[in-house]
Amino acid sequence: MSPPSPPPPASPPLTRAFSAYGLPAHTLRIFASCGLSLVLWFSAGRTIRWALMWAATEVAHGDYRQVRLIVVMLLYTLIVLNELVVMVGMLHSVRGALREIQMRRTGEETDESLFGALNRATLIFATIYLAWSFHAEDARELVALDNIKQIIEHGIVAGATRDDFGTLLTGMEVWISAAIAVAAYALKTLFAWWHTNGKGKASGMLAAFFELAFAFYGLNAIFTVTSARSEWLKDRAVVATFEGWIESAEKTIPVWKPFWEGVSTVWPLLVDALIEPLTWLTVAALVYGAFAEDTRAVVRGTRLEGVADRMDTRTHSLTRSTMTRTTTGFQERWVPPANAFRLVTRGGWALFGMFCLCYVALHVGMEYADRAFRTSVGTDFPHFWLLFGHPVDFVRNLIVGVLTVCLLAATFDIASAHSREAGETDEEGEASTA
16 A cells, blocks of 8 residues: 655645735834844945045046046945945845745745845846936035035135146046946946846846946046037027027916926926826836746836846746846836836735825935934024034935835835735746645
8 A cells, every 4th residue: 555645735824914004013023124124224324435535535636637537436336336335235234124035035045145145136226326327426425425525624715726626537538437437338238248148147247337437438438518509509590590489388378387387386396296206116126036027017118127038937036136237228218117006005005005105204204304404403503504514414214214125115015915815926837736
């Protein structure tokens, strides 16, 4: 008599999903579990950021100006890359607190290493970062720091009237920046091709670095050319005609000027409240490997969908391959947030509303808290906040950055849990656990 066959392996239990209205509580639960690692990641990132900025301002001025500016732009590229690495690292550090990740581990899925997540996600993250001009804040901070150092060293009048004042990122010769941009583009294409074909352990991160370098050196060349030709452009017939049309429309169409003034007022608020949260949620979905083809969906319709056919059969393994064709444009700016909106609404409209509400409340609330703290402290000591403003800013940014990561992770977790409950999983993945 043959021995009885062993029972089939049990499928991972599906626990009940969190309610969308429990998003704040789930966010705080993740923070309680992973707060220390998030604080360490953020602090290390800020330390590296300030070290790179200090080095850039130190090397910027002196003999061989063009060589120095090349190094400054290289350091600026590393500053932006550091922001990408820290964000991916913070998102990756809370994986263990997510029930979606725990379900995958129960299903005997191999957990992805931090280096694997960095190599896979930074290239797409760099494209989104550039498309939405998040790097502009890094540039403003670097230039402001250099200007302050110039004023301190040379005085207010002498420092502000120097020829190199405020030209830290825009003073490079056109032919130099253009040549470096071309070389960076060639290297970016090479490493992207390697990454597409699974060659090179760090090919994804290197492709992201050269993507950033191509953008920044190229922007320097474009800025220099357009600045030198600004007066010439003003006298061109096409430009003059277009400006005449605008002036005529303002005079003849009664609602023209009020309409565009209203748009200019409402649009930044719309971006801050809806588009920006969805953009960061796109990054979280890329880092975690979202449910049921989410990585393909996040970049569907863009030129980032370069290796989408090389997907494994497991649900979360759909994000093991990186989308590598990374020239930014209209599609890369709008399609990922639009598809992230579609993904988060799998958890219901209530989840989408709570996510945006919590995101705005966190950022606006911390701005008011910072203002209230500075007002309550108050001081007659000259330059008090010039000395102690940076520690306060660090604490504010630390709280916002850490809680934002927890909010993104919690939103992803709730949306993926609702998706599992609704049966929106990959058919082959379901078959393998049946």
